Amino acid sequence: MNNMNSNAITLLEQELLQILKEEYSFYQSLYILLDKQRDYIKFNKDEHLLDLYAEIERCQMRIQESENKISSIQNKNPKLFRIAAIHPEIKKMVNCIVTLVKKNISLVTENEDYVKDRHERIKMELNELKSSRKILQYLREVDASPQFVDGKK
Numbered sequence: 001m002n003n004m005n006s007n008a009i010t011l012l013e014q015e016l017l018q019i020l021k022e023e024y025s026f027y028q029s030l031y032i033l034l035d036k037q038r039d040y041i042k043f044n045k046d047e048h049l050l051d052l053y054a055e056i057e058r059c060q061m062r063i064q065e066s067e068n069k070i071s072s073i074q075n076k077n078p079k080l081f082r083i084a085a086i087h088p089e090i091k092k093m094v095n096c097i098v099t100l101v102k103k104n105i106s107l108v109t110e111n112e113d114y115v116k117d118r119h120e121r122i123k124m125e126l127n128e129l130k131s132s133r134k135i136l137q138y139l140r141e142v143d144a145s146p147q148f149v150d151g152k153k
Contacts, residue, residue, distance in 0.1 A: 005080075012084040015073065020093035023066055027100040034107040069100045095125050 037052050039045070075079045083089065 008077075008080060009083050012073070012077075012080055013087045013090060016084055016087075016090050019066075019069060019073075020090065020097065024097050024100065025064070026059075026062060027097055027104060031100060031104050031107065033059065033103055034111065038107060038111050038114065041111055041118065042072060052070065093140075 021071065033056055037049070037056065040048050040052060114153075
């Protein structure tokens with residue numbers, strides 16, 4: 001391998017490491033957001049959820065940008081990319097990111113379970129309210145009949 005190829009690989013390794021460190025930091029932040037979301041859902045802090053969902057939506061766009069960035073680097077020179085990708089530091093960072101992504105997915109699943117349980121509970125409560133409303137209507141209909149105070153018909 002000539003010196004020019006070696007420099008290109010080293011530069012690409014450095015660029016990939018920089019990007020992967022940014023991604024790792026991003027996924028750590030995403031984990032914190034998802035954890036906060038879980039707490040808001042778990043402890044009925046609905047007033048904060050909308051802002052948090054908007055932030056998570058921005059994170060979804062950020063994930064797409066990251067994927068596009070890595071893809072464009074890979075597409076520029078696939079052979080050089082494969083060589084740079086086997087660097088131990090890059091492999092280590094990729095494994096760390098994969099672990100964080102798995103933890104994020106686990107948190108998202110947990111949050112979905114909380115939301116589903118909560119949704120079911122609310123549906124049950126609404127059905128109970130509907131049936132109690134029917135009972136109240138029935139009682140009102142009984143009370144609404146005219147009553148004679150003086151005993152005359």
